[in-house]
Amino acid sequence: MSLRLSTVILPYRRWNDGGRSSWTRAEQLGFHTAYTYDHLSWRTFRDGPWFGAVPTLTAAASVTDRIRLGTLVTSPNFRHPVTLAKELISLDDISGGRVTLGIGAGGTGFDATALGQEPWSPRERADRFAEFVPLLDRLLTEDAVTHEGTYYSAVEARTIPGCVQRPRLPFAVAATGPRGLRLAARYGQAWVTTGDPKLFENGTPEQSVEALRGQTEKLAAACAEAGRDVAELDKVLLTGFTPDRDRPLTSLDAFVDFAGRHRELGFTEIVIHWPIPDSDFAADEKVFEQIATEAPAQLR
Numbered sequence: 001m002s003l004r005l006s007t008v009i010l011p012y013r014r015w016n017d018g019g020r021s022s023w024t025r026a027e028q029l030g031f032h033t034a035y036t037y038d039h040l041s042w043r044t045f046r047d048g049p050w051f052g053a054v055p056t057l058t059a060a061a062s063v064t065d066r067i068r069l070g071t072l073v074t075s076p077n078f079r080h081p082v083t084l085a086k087e088l089i090s091l092d093d094i095s096g097g098r099v100t101l102g103i104g105a106g107g108t109g110f111d112a113t114a115l116g117q118e119p120w121s122p123r124e125r126a127d128r129f130a131e132f133v134p135l136l137d138r139l140l141t142e143d144a145v146t147h148e149g150t151y152y153s154a155v156e157a158r159t160i161p162g163c164v165q166r167p168r169l170p171f172a173v174a175a176t177g178p179r180g181l182r183l184a185a186r187y188g189q190a191w192v193t194t195g196d197p198k199l200f201e202n203g204t205p206e207q208s209v210e211a212l213r214g215q216t217e218k219l220a221a222a223c224a225e226a227g228r229d230v231a232e233l234d235k236v237l238l239t240g241f242t243p244d245r246d247r248p249l250t251s252l253d254a255f256v257d258f259a260g261r262h263r264e265l266g267f268t269e270i271v272i273h274w275p276i277p278d279s280d281f282a283a284d285e286k287v288f289e290q291i292a293t294e295a296p297a298q299l300r
Helices: 015-029 053-063 080-094 122-140 178-186 207-225 250-265 284-299
Strands: 003-010 033-038 068-072 100-103 145-147 153-158 171-174 190-193 234-238 269-273
Touching: 003 145, 003 234, 003 284, 015 033, 015 053, 015 284, 033 053, 033 100, 033 269, 053 068, 053 080, 068 080, 068 171, 080 100, 080 122, 080 153, 100 122, 122 145, 122 153, 122 171, 122 178, 171 178, 178 207, 190 207, 207 250, 250 269, 250 284
Parallel strands: 003 033, 003 269, 033 068, 068 100, 100 171, 171 190, 190 234, 234 269
Antiparallel strands: 145 153
16 A cells, blocks of 8 residues: 655745745645644744634645645634635635645644633533534535534525535544544544654654554544444544654655554555754755655655
8 A cells, every 4th residue: 555645834934935835845746735734823833923724725725736735633722613614615616626624623722712712621622523523514515504503503504616525525533532533433534643642752652653553443443333444534644743753754764664664554644744944843854855755655
């Protein structure tokens, strides 16, 4: 099985000051998908420039032709299904059907309180996610939707003409817990993980691989429960959050070894961060481009 290689481009640069060139270069390098984060601000970038995901992806769609585009990930923290659906349908149209929605339950970062709300508990995040995803699925596949939920409602919400991709654009559901995995099994065209966060500081790469093996087994069980073949879902690993940290990007050989071990677990797509100097995602740009252009052939 060949392994797709994708990248995630953080939206911290002005479009005419390096922002545009990253997206066009990603297409030139042959990446399968170029994603961006959907946050209002994020971690160490909070006090610097940070641009919106949907406008950034819209601009990227206008300067590329082939590469897929997407979010890793959108969450309910500051999104509503009705307005999000309208933006996604527009983006899918502008891109000619090249959009993937990475979607997750969200966390306790800056997005969780930026609108003035108290941070939601893990249970409430899971409850909201369980309502958000099915409603968004309906909004992207039906012309008019009415729904009265605990957290989200829609009253004759029109989403005509729908997505270019049919029946809708694909969902890549980020999940590791049982409820999220059930959503991935039912609504996802892909599943996303960053590994086990408990292993990031003090774990080993070997422990991380075993943890990921356990996650893929739980996904398979959730799919079986839903009456679905787990092979129908792409399995996406967003790198940079396992104990390996940035080591896979230190050389072509290091990356091929890393990616090969995860392909054996069933992963079909590996996502690497576009290099950002003086950050947790700093990397040698020449090595990064070598990985982009040469690693896929070694991973077929």
